Amino acid sequence: MADQGGSQHGIARTSRARTEEQRLNDLDRIKKYGELERQVRARAAAQGDYSAEVLQLTGKLLRLNPEYYTIWNARRRSLICGLSSRPSAGSSCSRACSSTTPSGTTTTSSANSSSSCSTATPRSPGRRTAGTSGTTADDDDAASHDLEMLKSELRFTIPLLLDAPKCYWIWSYRLWILRQATERLRPAVARRIWEEELGLASKMLGKDRRNFHAWGYRRHVVAQLESAALAGGSMAAAEFAYTDRMIKMDLSNFSAWHSRSRLIPRLLDERGADDTARRAFLDSELNTIRNAINVGPEDQSLWYYHQFLMLGLVTPEGRAAIAPALALADRVAYVTREIGEIKELLEDYEDEKLIYEGLFDYTLYLCRLENRQPNSDERAGLVEWLGKLRRLDPMRNGRWADLERDCGLKEGREGE
Amino acid sequence: MPQTFQQLPEELQLATSAHVKYIQSLDTRKDEYDYWLTEHLRLNGLYWGLTALHLLGHPEALPRAETIDFVLSCQHDNGGFGAAPGHDAHMLSTVSAVQILAMIDAFDELETRGKGKAQVGQYIANLQNRQTGTFAGDEWGEEDTRFLYGAFNALSLLGLLSLVDVDKAVDHIAACANFDGGYGVSPGAESHSGQIFTCVAALTIAGRQSLIDKERLGRWLSERQIAGGGLNGRPEKKEDVCYSWWVLSSLEMIGKTHWIDKDQLIAFILRCQDPEKGGISDRPGDMVDVWHTLFGITGLSLLQYPGLRAVDEVYCLPKSTTARVLGR
Numbered sequence A: 001m002a003d004q005g006g007s008q009h010g011i012a013r014t015s016r017a018r019t020e021e022q023r024l025n026d027l028d029r030i031k032k033y034g035e036l037e038r039q040v041r042a043r044a045a046a047q048g049d050y051s052a053e054v055l056q057l058t059g060k061l062l063r064l065n066p067e068y069y070t071i072w073n074a075r076r077r078s079l080i081c082g083l084s085s086r087p088s089a090g091s092s093c094s095r096a097c098s099s100t101t102p103s104g105t106t107t108t109s110s111a112n113s114s115s116s117c118s119t120a121t122p123r124s125p126g127r128r129t130a131g132t133s134g135t136t137a138d139d140d141d142a143a144s145h146d147l148e149m150l151k152s153e154l155r156f157t158i159p160l161l162l163d164a165p166k167c168y169w170i171w172s173y174r175l176w177i178l179r180q181a182t183e184r185l186r187p188a189v190a191r192r193i194w195e196e197e198l199g200l201a202s203k204m205l206g207k208d209r210r211n212f213h214a215w216g217y218r219r220h221v222v223a224q225l226e227s228a229a230l231a232g233g234s235m236a237a238a239e240f241a242y243t244d245r246m247i248k249m250d251l252s253n254f255s256a257w258h259s260r261s262r263l264i265p266r267l268l269d270e271r272g273a274d275d276t277a278r279r280a281f282l283d284s285e286l287n288t289i290r291n292a293i294n295v296g297p298e299d300q301s302l303w304y305y306h307q308f309l310m311l312g313l314v315t316p317e318g319r320a321a322i323a324p325a326l327a328l329a330d331r332v333a334y335v336t337r338e339i340g341e342i343k344e345l346l347e348d349y350e351d352e353k354l355i356y357e358g359l360f361d362y363t364l365y366l367c368r369l370e371n372r373q374p375n376s377d378e379r380a381g382l383v384e385w386l387g388k389l390r391r392l393d394p395m396r397n398g399r400w401a402d403l404e405r406d407c408g409l410k411e412g413r414e415g416e
Numbered sequence B: 001m002p003q004t005f006q007q008l009p010e011e012l013q014l015a016t017s018a019h020v021k022y023i024q025s026l027d028t029r030k031d032e033y034d035y036w037l038t039e040h041l042r043l044n045g046l047y048w049g050l051t052a053l054h055l056l057g058h059p060e061a062l063p064r065a066e067t068i069d070f071v072l073s074c075q076h077d078n079g080g081f082g083a084a085p086g087h088d089a090h091m092l093s094t095v096s097a098v099q100i101l102a103m104i105d106a107f108d109e110l111e112t113r114g115k116g117k118a119q120v121g122q123y124i125a126n127l128q129n130r131q132t133g134t135f136a137g138d139e140w141g142e143e144d145t146r147f148l149y150g151a152f153n154a155l156s157l158l159g160l161l162s163l164v165d166v167d168k169a170v171d172h173i174a175a176c177a178n179f180d181g182g183y184g185v186s187p188g189a190e191s192h193s194g195q196i197f198t199c200v201a202a203l204t205i206a207g208r209q210s211l212i213d214k215e216r217l218g219r220w221l222s223e224r225q226i227a228g229g230g231l232n233g234r235p236e237k238k239e240d241v242c243y244s245w246w247v248l249s250s251l252e253m254i255g256k257t258h259w260i261d262k263d264q265l266i267a268f269i270l271r272c273q274d275p276e277k278g279g280i281s282d283r284p285g286d287m288v289d290v291w292h293t294l295f296g297i298t299g300l301s302l303l304q305y306p307g308l309r310a311v312d313e314v315y316c317l318p319k320s321t322t323a324r325v326l327g328r
């Protein structure tokens, strides 16, 4: 399993021996933690118990230990029974409350019969009509009550997230709350909540530009904002602009380059870009990444993106993404130009292995495009660059040996 | 590497007995606050520790009967396992339970004293999203390729893979592939070594390795080794012992382990061990934990470090276990 937390990352090794004082202090903390845990469990066992007390107790425990997934679940179950409106389909409420009769001990003022799971009439959040369980006025009350509850849950997780930005359980709880908003609130109201969420994703990425969770979260939030359920439209252009800003701040941010690579096909389609526009777009991307490589030729992130663009010229899947109509001669010209530009880099950086790797790869791309074997000049180049790669990057000698064999360069080397 | 342990210089010696003692001590630390804060990982921790002990050649270092009792005490009526008694059932702890029972050859106890294999298989199968093929971790719906792999791992060990829609799941993995040959946590997500392991291993279990771009993926994985010999999880990130497993096992599955410098990686892992008190940390000089202890040892095992038992690169179990259960 990938990292589940609980493991130690980046904490300095110290003597593991504790002083007597530390040991007693630990025992005291264990006692308090255990006591709190017992209280939470006793309340959580009585399913259908939604009360300020359950929120307060689970909150206290989760602040001590945000990895405690069972307690997040207890909080969810409690919340489901406290929410007034009902999700339209796949009611998780019945799942949470089916084993016991909900006590309906909601303490908030808007508590009414509909807070009891068993008597609630399912209502579609999109088409709110007066049902058997209440009037439109009741519905409005219920909706604003739910909105407040969900917002308060979102506020609760913020400090926890800032403290443990890589904790899967917090992110997942937050998404669950947001899903409740989509299912239970009017689209316009739910949409505002999701929009604020995009702000949080930006804030988290501002603190750690590569945070895997935050990037994934951002993609998810955007997909929801684009969905019909929230009456949304495409955000590809805005998100593309976001990657621009992130890259300007830090060229080495591969997460942003990656995101860009995934947005491009949609962006061009939605712009209705014709062949000329697509070509101009490709030129501009190539210029951007080439300028970046000029400054940092040792940065893998930049070369991966350059490679993405080159694959857009040579592979069928890649071509579909950017400029499908480019004629073969044009594509050959593009690859040839890139090889020339990369060769110029050698004047400033003769010991950068990624440059030789780029030359090696793209020369093979060129041959592949023209469906031919390398000519003698190219072959001499391949042999020379492979020699540089072996010298500059001996860690990957096994790979260079395979490349030499697969490209039929072995005799060339021996013949020199 | 030399064939025997004794021929190695001191800095390249694995502190086997210290590691065994360290793992044995983990369940005796009930007077430490951290012991209680990590209860939500107890069953996973038992799997990590027990697997490490088996690979170190000390499978008996944790008592078998107590291990079975504890595992069964975590099971719910629906077949799923929680991380400890009183904790909710979850895919991750359920997979750990199945792996532990497979390792100590105790599936029969699951039948006689537990809820039975079929119920476990049903719990896991119910977590598949039949529309997209992927899996959730529990009833609350978080989806991730980690859970898909966990489901394939446990179900195939139980002989119950037919309970799920394997083709749909494979389609989902294919949708998680990126231009760099790697895989992300969901379609559209950046390639990440941990997720690559889960996707490549799941495809291997499904017999669908042909979907992998091995050249491109092998290249990306080999580029995870950085100066100092350790492996990182993504471009331009720091090295970490646990990637000795995620990256290396993936390379092994696609037949490209020789694309990195094995000796340098061995030296890096050994620099992360605490030779006196046992255990392995993420980086040299950091605090040890059982997670990095296991993945340091599995890494060394894949690198054929002398004296270690062979680890199965797909299941993260001793090869002797997968040979017995699956005939692999």
Ligand SMILES: [Zn+2]
Binding pocket: A007, A009, B240, B241, B242, B243, B282, B292
């Ligand atoms: Zn790690």
